[in-house]
Amino acid sequence: MRVLRVSHSAVVDSWRExxxxxxxxxxxxxxxxxxxxxxxxxxVPLVARPGExxxxxxxLGHHPALFVYDPRxxxxxxxxxxxxxxxxxxxxxxxxxxxxxxRWLRRQRAPYVLYTAQNxxxxxPVPFRWVERAALRGARGISACNAAAARIAERKGFAGxxxxxxxxxxxxxxxxxxxxxxxxxxxxxxxxxVGGPVVGYAGxxxxxxxxxxxxxxxxxxxxxxxxxxxxxxxxxxxxALADRLGIADRVEFVGPLAPEALxxxxxxxxxxxxxSLTTQSWVEQFGxxxxxxxxxxxxxxxxxxxxxxxxxxxxxxxVPEGDPAALAKALQQATGDAVVRSRLIAEGQRRxxxxxxxxxxxxxxxxxxxxxxxxxxxxxVPRTERPLEVVVVAYGQPALLARALAPLDGLSVTxxxxxxxxxxxxxxxxxxxxxxxxxxNGGFAAGVNEGLRRADPRADxxxxxxxxxxxxxxxxxxxxxxxxxxxxxxxxxAQFDAAxxxxxxxxxFPTPLGTWVDAAGLGRLRHSSYVIGSVLxxxxxxxxxxxxxxxxxxxxYSEETDWAYRATRLGWRHRVVDDVHVEHEGAATSTDxxxxxxxxxxxxxxxxxxxxxxxGWQVSRAGNVAGSxxxxxxxxxxxxxxxxxxxLLYLRGPARHESRPADARAIPASAGAS
Numbered sequence: 001m002r003v004l005r006v007s008h009s010a011v012v013d014s015w016r017e018x019x020x021x022x023x024x025x026x027x028x029x030x031x032x033x034x035x036x037x038x039x040x041x042x043x044v045p046l047v048a049r050p051g052e053x054x055x056x057x058x059x060l061g062h063h064p065a066l067f068v069y070d071p072r073x074x075x076x077x078x079x080x081x082x083x084x085x086x087x088x089x090x091x092x093x094x095x096x097x098x099x100x101x102x103r104w105l106r107r108q109r110a111p112y113v114l115y116t117a118q119n120x121x122x123x124x125p126v127p128f129r130w131v132e133r134a135a136l137r138g139a140r141g142i143s144a145c146n147a148a149a150a151r152i153a154e155r156k157g158f159a160g161x162x163x164x165x166x167x168x169x170x171x172x173x174x175x176x177x178x179x180x181x182x183x184x185x186x187x188x189x190x191x192x193x194v195g196g197p198v199v200g201y202a203g204x205x206x207x208x209x210x211x212x213x214x215x216x217x218x219x220x221x222x223x224x225x226x227x228x229x230x231x232x233x234x235x236x237x238x239x240a241l242a243d244r245l246g247i248a249d250r251v252e253f254v255g256p257l258a259p260e261a262l263x264x265x266x267x268x269x270x271x272x273x274x275x276s277l278t279t280q281s282w283v284e285q286f287g288x289x290x291x292x293x294x295x296x297x298x299x300x301x302x303x304x305x306x307x308x309x310x311x312x313x314x315x316x317x318x319v320p321e322g323d324p325a326a327l328a329k330a331l332q333q334a335t336g337d338a339v340v341r342s343r344l345i346a347e348g349q350r351r352x353x354x355x356x357x358x359x360x361x362x363x364x365x366x367x368x369x370x371x372x373x374x375x376x377x378x379x380x381v382p383r384t385e386r387p388l389e390v391v392v393v394a395y396g397q398p399a400l401l402a403r404a405l406a407p408l409d410g411l412s413v414t415x416x417x418x419x420x421x422x423x424x425x426x427x428x429x430x431x432x433x434x435x436x437x438x439x440x441n442g443g444f445a446a447g448v449n450e451g452l453r454r455a456d457p458r459a460d461x462x463x464x465x466x467x468x469x470x471x472x473x474x475x476x477x478x479x480x481x482x483x484x485x486x487x488x489x490x491x492x493x494a495q496f497d498a499a500x501x502x503x504x505x506x507x508x509f510p511t512p513l514g515t516w517v518d519a520a521g522l523g524r525l526r527h528s529s530y531v532i533g534s535v536l537x538x539x540x541x542x543x544x545x546x547x548x549x550x551x552x553x554x555x556x557y558s559e560e561t562d563w564a565y566r567a568t569r570l571g572w573r574h575r576v577v578d579d580v581h582v583e584h585e586g587a588a589t590s591t592d593x594x595x596x597x598x599x600x601x602x603x604x605x606x607x608x609x610x611x612x613x614x615x616g617w618q619v620s621r622a623g624n625v626a627g628s629x630x631x632x633x634x635x636x637x638x639x640x641x642x643x644x645x646x647x648l649l650y651l652r653g654p655a656r657h658e659s660r661p662a663d664a665r666a667i668p669a670s671a672g673a674s
Contacts, residue, residue, distance in 0.1 A: 001027045001368055004077050004110075006099055007088030008034040008059065008067070011046045014170050014259050016054065021361030023053075027368075030080075032073055034059045042231070042256040065093040065128070074102050082110035084140075084368045090116055091139075091153065092124050092132035100135060111371045111571060113141035116162075117285035119148035119306055121155070133157050140371035140570055141545070143364065145286040146307030159569035161547030165363040166311075166355040169291045173260075174352070176297035177267045196223040197335035200269035202262065202289045205232030208282050210275035210303060212241055216324035217275075219245040221331055226251045229265055262289075266296040271334045276305040277321050287311045291355050294348030299334045299341055301327065313354075315347035370545040373487055373571055386540065387459040388412065388479070391451030392433075393444055394466045398423040400585075401466040405431050408464070411475075414454050416447040444533075445549040445559040452548045458540060463560075465534040468495075468584040478537045481577045489542035489572030490564065492531035493580035503584060505532050506576055509565050510604060512612055512619035519627030531574050533560030534584050542572050551610065558603035565611060601646070601654035609655075624650045 003022070010016050010033035019029045035056035036045050046056040055077065061067030078085075085103065089095045091114050103112065114135060124132060136142075136153060142162035144150035150162035199218065203209055211228060215238065218224045228238070228251065235253065242251040257265055266272060272293035276284040283306035290300045290312055302308040303321035312318070317334060319326040333340045353359075390413040394401050401424060405413065413433035417424045418441040428435040438450050448463060455461055460482065464470060474493060482491050495503040508514055508526035517526060546567045549559045564574055608617045628647035632640050 001083040001372060002081060003027060003029045003084050003086055003368060004032070004080070004082050005029060005086040005088060006032045006069075006074065006095075007086075007115075008037050008064065008069075008095070009039065009088070010054065011035070011037040011044050011056075012039055012259055013047060013049070014173065015168070016052070017170050017357040018168055018360050018364060019054075021357045022365065025361065025365060027365070029053065030055065030077060032057055032069070032077055034069075038062060042258070044259075061094070065090055068094050068098045071098065071102060074099060075106065078102055078106040078108045082108065083372050085110050085112040086115075086364075086368070087112055087135075088115040090118055091135040091156075092118075092128040094128075094131070096135050097127075097131040100138070111140035112138070113143065113367055113371050114139045114153075115143050115145075116149045116153050117145045118152065119146050119285055120281070120283055121152050137569070141367045143367055147310055148307065149285070159566040160545045161550075163363065163367055165367070166291070166360055167286050167288050168357045168360040169288075169295050169352050169355040171295055171352065171356050174263050174266070174292045174295035176295075176349070196225050197270040197331070198225050198227055198268065199271045199273055199331060199335075200227045200229065200265065201273055201275070202229040202257070202265060203274075205230050205234040205238060207234060208277050208279050209234075210277040210305075210321065211238055213275045213277070213303075213322055213324050213327060214273050215242055215245060215247065215251065217327035217331060218250065219247050220324060220328040224250065224331060224335075227254060227265075227269065228252065229254050229257045229262075231256045262292060263296055266293040266298045269293070269298050271331060272298050272300050273327070273331075274300070274302040274308060275321070275327060276303050276308060278305045284308045290316060291352050295352035297345055297349070299344035300348060301330045301334055303327075313351050315351035316344065370541055373541075386479075386483075387456050388462060388475070389414065389451075389455035389459040390462045390464060391416065391448055391455070392464050392466055393418060393447030393451070394424050395419045395441065396421055396424065397466060398427045402427045402430075404464060404466045404469055405433060407469065407471045408433070412456070412459075414451040416450045418442065418447050442552060443554065443559075445554045446552045448559070449548045449550070449552070452543070457544075460540050461538045461543060463533050463536045463538065465584065468535050468582055470535055470582040474580045474582055475537075477580045478577055481575070481580075482537055482539055485573075485575070487571070487573050488539060488575055489546070489567040490531055490536050490538050490574045491577050492534075492536045492575075493582045494576060494578050495535065495582055495584040497585055498583060505534075506530065506574075507532065507561075509561065509568070510607055510620070512608065512616040512623070515620040515623035515627075519623045519630070528568065529574070530561055530564035530568075531576055535582050536560060539572075542567050542570075545570055546572075551606075553606050554603050557600045558607045562607055562610070565607075597646075598649075598654065601649055605653065605655040621650050 005019060010031050016031060019031055022029050031054040033046050033054055033056055035058050036043055048054045055073045057069040057073040059067045059069055087096055087099050136157035139158055142153045142158050143165045144153060144162050145167050147164050150164050153162045201211055201214055205211060218226045242248045274287050274290050285307050287302060287308045290302055293300050294315060300312060300316035302312055302316050302318055304318050305321045309318050317330040319330045334344060388411065390408055390411050392415045394415055394417050396419045409431050414436060415428045415433050416436045416438060420437050425435055436450055478491050478493060482488055492505055495505050497503060506529045508529050514526055517523060546563060549563055551562055554562060605617060608620050625647050628643045632643035635643060
């Protein structure tokens with residue numbers, strides 16, 4: 001693959017190991033970086049290795065969100081043939097807006113992926129809010145260095161599942177040393193005394209980093225010496241605090257260190273501390289120094305600020321942020337308890353290995369592959385060998401379920417029983433299918449997700465309603481169609497009822513404007529569509545990129561619409577295989593037309609609010625009311641009554657109506673489902 005990666009922080013040579021690992025795998029990766037940038041309290045110039053595909057660009061501004069690049073190097077690189085553009089800047093950053101604008105002006109059609117570390121759910125002022133929303137909505141992938149940032153990106157508009165990927169540790173540089181080497185590296189003589197545990201900190205010196213908490217903890221431990229690497233606005237205040245606490249003779253400020261000096265710094269410590277504090281505007285986003293120290297065999301203690309507990313993954317002692325007494329106790333354990341110390345060293349090595357640049361490159365390779373759709377990567381299961389999982393969500397009706405399961409016997413089938421019915425269990429136990437009782441009726445989306453959690457993650461997934469019957473040859477034809485086009489996220493068959501009458505299986509995506517087009521009787525002009533989920537084969541890669549049916553507010557309808565729309569935004573397509581015919585008796589597992597109508601319209605509201613906001617919903621609601629009023633005027637009998645009831649339901653608000661107690665939401669049975 002040919003990848004363009006833009007990252008101001010790639011100015012640090014060791015942080016370009018990701019790209020070197022990708023090149024070793026055969027990918028063509030070019031990096032555009034800042035020509036100079038402040039990292040760790042010192043200005044770092046870009047120094048390219050011989051033959052390294054890295055381009056320096058001057059920058060205007062110094063804040064990571066408030067700078068722009070010289071556009072000329074970007075313009076040149078965006079004019080090259082590319083498979084993926086990796087923008088390693090925050091979605092709300094001015095640099096991101098600049099890159100996307102240049103991409104548009106260059107008519108560069110390669111998909112792009114974004115990076116985020118922002119684990120505070122902030123609402124930015126205009127224009128940053130607009131930049132963030134537009135960038136997230138158009139992205140094909142997101143890499144986040146912590147889980148909270150990933151979920152925030154999804155909530156703010158990214159259509160798929162953001163991937164959490166470590167920032168990376170160079171295990172050829174950050175290595176362990178034996179005990180003699182560790183003590184030779186100790187600078188205790190410069191402090192005027194020898195012996196006693198050495199506790200260290202590396203990073204920027206500002207209030208949010210909590211170095212004052214470390215000094216207060218050291219004041220409670222008379223034998224502890226503190227070594228602080230880095231610089232920043234709190235340098236003088238921290239020195240003054242050490243003097244007031246009476247520990248100035250046990251504290252050394254070594255100043256900012258070059259990246260190549262960090263391994264020796266870590267090895268000379270008995271413990272590294274990352275005592276970060278949460279503020280209104282910042283919370284710890286990863287904690288790279290913790291993993292680097294672990295790789296060097298140094299035990300680590302961190303605060304519970306932000307992403308730190310997740311980043312260390314059980315391999316460090318975690319203490320409440322801002323608590324000097326708790327930190328002092330942890331320092332006692334890490335230096336004085338041989339069992340604890342041994343465990344921290346061993347677990348730290350395990351965690352550091354998992355963050356190697358090779359592991360990070362593997363994760364990015366997968367991210368790029370999913371963004372580019374269909375480009376094979378080493379380790380992929382060939383489509384001819386791709387396993388298949390079948391998920392059936394049942395609610396009562398054991399006779400129908402038995403009929404649906406009969407042709408599926410021998411396949412890997414999971415039946416999720418939302419009715420918790422002994423009769424349904426009995427039917428399933430007569431087959432080779434797996435029976436799952438979730439203990440609640442969470443609706444179709446929740447049931448599908450129960451099945452997906454138990455599925456082989458390498459498998460394509462076939463969803464089958466219990467009132468549908470599909471034979472093995474039809475399944476194989478669907479699989480062949482899916483394999484033939486790498487852009488397809490889903491395929492479904494043509495469907496007929498028991499009398500042979502065809503059923504509609506494709507529908508246009510609901511949109512505010514589309515509602516008015518439909519109300520005007522021009523729905524045939526709408527083309528972008530999805531395939532209903534009664535019998536639907538989902539591609540594994542699409543499931544991996546889009547995620548499961550993750551919005552379980554959809555109880556009975558619009559689950560597949562939501563999933564398919566998000567897949568479409570990520571560049572996937574959906575198709576009906578017309579020469580595959582299956583029997584599906586629609587709504588055979590439900591006898592309450594009014595309840596189906598209520599669920600359908602409530603799901604419609606949830607979908608429109610989710611994807612088009614409150615204004616989009618109001619525009620759509622007005623269109624539906626107008627269309628229903630026109631139908632009520634033109635129709636007679638049951639049709640007129642149904643149109644009136646639908647208009648009233650839209651005026652009340654379907655989702656609010658559906659959330660009321662059952663005896664308070666009477667809808668005449670004549671109001672049939674759409």
